[in-house]
Amino acid sequence: MVTSSARSQDLVKLWPEGKMPNSKGLILDHIEENERITQVAIPGFHCFLTAKEENSGAAVLILPGGGYHHLTYNVGGFQIAKWFNTLGISAFVLDYRLPTSPDLEVRQNGPIQDAQRAMKLIRANAEKYNIDPNKIGVFAASAGGHLASTIATHQEDLSKIDNDSLSDFSFKPDFMVLISPVISFGEYAHEGSLENFLGENPSEDLIKKYSNELQVTAETPPTFLVHAQNDESVSPMNGILFYEAMLKNEVEGSLHIFPKGKHAIGIVNDSELTNEWKLLAEKWLKERQIID
Numbered sequence: 492m493v494t495s496s497a498r499s500q501d502l503v504k505l506w507p508e509g510k511m512p513n514s515k516g517l518i519l520d521h522i523e524e525n526e527r528i529t530q531v532a533i534p535g536f537h538c539f540l541t542a543k544e545e546n547s548g549a550a551v552l553i554l555p556g557g558g559y560h561h562l563t564y565n566v567g568g569f570q571i572a573k574w575f576n577t578l579g580i581s582a583f584v585l586d587y588r589l590p591t592s593p594d595l596e597v598r599q600n601g602p603i604q605d606a607q608r609a610m611k612l613i614r615a616n617a618e619k620y621n622i623d624p625n626k627i628g629v630f631a632a633s634a635g636g637h638l639a640s641t642i643a644t645h646q647e648d649l650s651k652i653d654n655d656s657l658s659d660f661s662f663k664p665d666f667m668v669l670i671s672p673v674i675s676f677g678e679y680a681h682e683g684s685l686e687n688f689l690g691e692n693p694s695e696d697l698i699k700k701y702s703n704e705l706q707v708t709a710e711t712p713p714t715f716l717v718h719a720q721n722d723e724s725v726s727p728m729n730g731i732l733f734y735e736a737m738l739k740n741e742v743e744g745s746l747h748i749f750p751k752g753k754h755a756i757g758i759v760n761d762s763e764l765t766n767e768w769k770l771l772a773e774k775w776l777k778e779r780q781i782i783d
Contacts, residue, residue: 501537501538502533502535502536502537502586503535503536503537503538503583503612504533504534504535505534505535505536505605505608505609505612506534506608506652507652510652510653511534512600512604512649512650512651512652513595513596513597513600513601513604513649514594514595514596515593515594515595515596516594517593517594518532519531519532519592519593519594520532521533526563526564526565526566527557527561527562527563527564528557528561528562528564528586529560529561529589529591530589530592531562531586531587531588531589531592533586534585534586534587534588534605534608535585535586536552536583536584536585536586536609536612536613537568537569537572537583537584537586538581538582538583538620539569539572539573539575539576539581539582539583539584540576540581540620540621541576541579541580541581543621545576545579546579546581546621546622547578547579547580547626547781547782547783548621548622548623548626549579549580549581549622549623549626549627549628549776549781549782550580550581550582550583550613550620550622550623550626550627550628551575551580551581551582551583551627551628551629551630551668552582552583552585552606552609552610552613552627552628552629552630552664553567553568553571553572553575553582553583553584553585553629553630553631553635554585554587554606554629554630554631554635554636554638554639555567555568555584555585555631555632555635556631556632556633556634556635556636556673557633557634557635558633558634558681558683558684558687559589559590559591559602559634559637559683559684559687559688560589560591560683560687561589562586562587562589564584564586566757567632567633567635567757568584568585569584570757570758571584571630571757571758572584574758574769575630578773578776578782579782579783580776580781580782581620581621581622582630583609583613585605585606585609587601587602587605587606587609587638588601588602588604588605589601589602589687590602590687590688590689590690591687598688598689598690599688599689599697599701600649602638602688603638603641603642603645603649603650604649604650605650606629606638606639606641606642606662607642607648607649607650607662608650608657608662610627610629610642610660610661610662610663610664611650611657611660611661611662612657613627614627614660614661615656615657615660625665626665626781627664627665628664628665628666628667628668628712628781629642629643629664629666629667629668630667630668630669630670631667631668631669631670631672632669632670632671632672632756632757633670633671633672633673633681633684633724633725633754634673634681634684634687634688635672636669636670636671636672636673636674636729637672637673637674637684637688637701637703639664639667639669639672640667640669640672640674640703640733641701641703642662642663642664643663643664643667643703643711643712643714644703644706644707644708644711645703645706648662650662663710663712664712665712665781666712666713666714666715666776666779666781667712667713667714667715668714668715668772668776669714669715669716669717669730670717670756670757670768671717671718671719671722671724671725671752671754671756672716672725672729672730672733673725673729674702674703674704674729674730674732674733675702675703675704675728675729675732675733676688676689676698676699676701676702677698677699677702678728679726679728679729679732680702681724681725681729685698688701689701703733704729704732704733704735704736705736707733707736707737707739707740707742708740709740709741709742711737711740711742712742713742713743713744713779714733714734714737714742714744714745715744715745715747715771715772715775715776716730716733716734716744716745716746716747717730717747717748717749717756717768717772718730718747718748718749718752718756719748719749719750719751719752719753719754719756719765720748720749720750720751721750721751721752721753722752722753722754723753723754724753724754725754727748730746730748731746731748734746743779745771745775747768747771749762749764749765749768750762750764750765751764751765752765756768
């Protein structure tokens with residue numbers, strides 16, 4: 492196990508002691524190497540709160556990617572959180588259970604339960620964090636985008652536990668910013684994410700259920716989508732299909748496909764054009780009146 496100084500942020504645990512759902516009760520080690528978490532022992536989030544003078548009242552839950560095999564918590568989490576802070580947006584980086592965890596009873600439910608619970612927990616503590624409970628979105632890249640679009644489009648609450656103080660809070664994000672997201676498990680699926688999430692030889696029903704472009708409704712939150720045309724890992728068709736479904740359901744959004752960027756669009760990019768995604772996202776958030 493490798494402990495990084497970047498992980499010195501306090502972890503807010505998601506679940507009360509002994510009440511984590513979908514668990515076999517195994518005691519797991521936190522496994523991390525090269526800023527990649529491959530096994531989450533305790534699901535929870537790390538808080539990056541803005542200064543009072545810069546606070547817009549908005550917040551994002553950040554779901555790191557990694558093909559549902561690992562979590563790129565630093566470059567795809569902490570660094571993104573710091574950028575959001577510059578916009579006056581508080582950020583929460585989630586360590587969610589990976590579907591490959593030996594402790595899970597139903598593999599695909601683990602990450603969904605943790606993401607839903609995190610959204611509820613942030614809303615329940617909106618006053619403590621000095622944020623508006625109606626301006627809590629989600630940021631995600633790669634397979635994190637699949638998890639984000641799942642909690643945004645699926646109605647079933649998998650995070651319920653007995654005597655839950657959070658039962659009255661919504662897990663649905665108010666907006667999404669998705670970078671190179673995995674969304675579809677159909678023709679344009681990222682095979683690694685599909686297999687890690689659903690296992691080998693999943694049923695057609697499960698594939699359709701978690702092809703989230705098929706789950707878009709008029710209630711889907713506004714979404715900002717970014718892809719690179721030369722991404723050989725996750726086809727831009729994932730975002731195109733999702734955006735097409737948004738258009739059909741009259742959901743407001745914005746889709747940007749840059750010529751370059753591959754599957755590595757982030758805070759710093761080789762292409763100056765692709766680097767503009769951050770400015771475009773900021774302007775979109777302002778136009779949506781999420782930030783001033």
